Amino acid sequence: MTTGDIINTNDPRLERVRDAGKKILMWQGTADQLITAENGLEYYTRIAAHFAGGTPEFSVLQPWFRYFRASWRRALRRRAGATAGIRRACSSRW
Numbered sequence: 001m002t003t004g005d006i007i008n009t010n011d012p013r014l015e016r017v018r019d020a021g022k023k024i025l026m027w028q029g030t031a032d033q034l035i036t037a038e039n040g041l042e043y044y045t046r047i048a049a050h051f052a053g054g055t056p057e058f059s060v061l062q063p064w065f066r067y068f069r070a071s072w073r074r075a076l077r078r079r080a081g082a083t084a085g086i087r088r089a090c091s092s093r094w
Contacts, residue, residue, distance in 0.1 A: 026040065
C-alpha cells in the first residue's frame with residue numbers, strides 16, 4: 001500500500017494516514033499557476049477543521065502533518081536555509 005492509496009487531495013479525512021503512523025510534509029511554491037497557494041492553504045485549513053471537530057485548530061496536525069509555503073525566488077536565494085528548515089521539520093523527533 002502506498003500513501004496514494006489512502007490519500008485524496010480533496011478529502012480532509014486522513015485518519016488512515018495518521019493512524020498508520022505516516023507523516024505528511026506538504027511543500028508548496030507560491031508561483032505555481034495551476035495549483036494556487038490559496039488552494040493548498042484552504043485544503044490544510046479544511047483538514048485542521050476536520051481533525052479539530054469543526055473549527056480549524058492547526059496544533060492537532062503538527063505531530064503528523066506539516067505545511068510549508070515558499071516563493072521559488074526566495075527558496076532559491078535561501079536554498080541552504082530552506083533545506084535546513086526542512087531537515088529540522090523531518091527530524092526523528094517530529
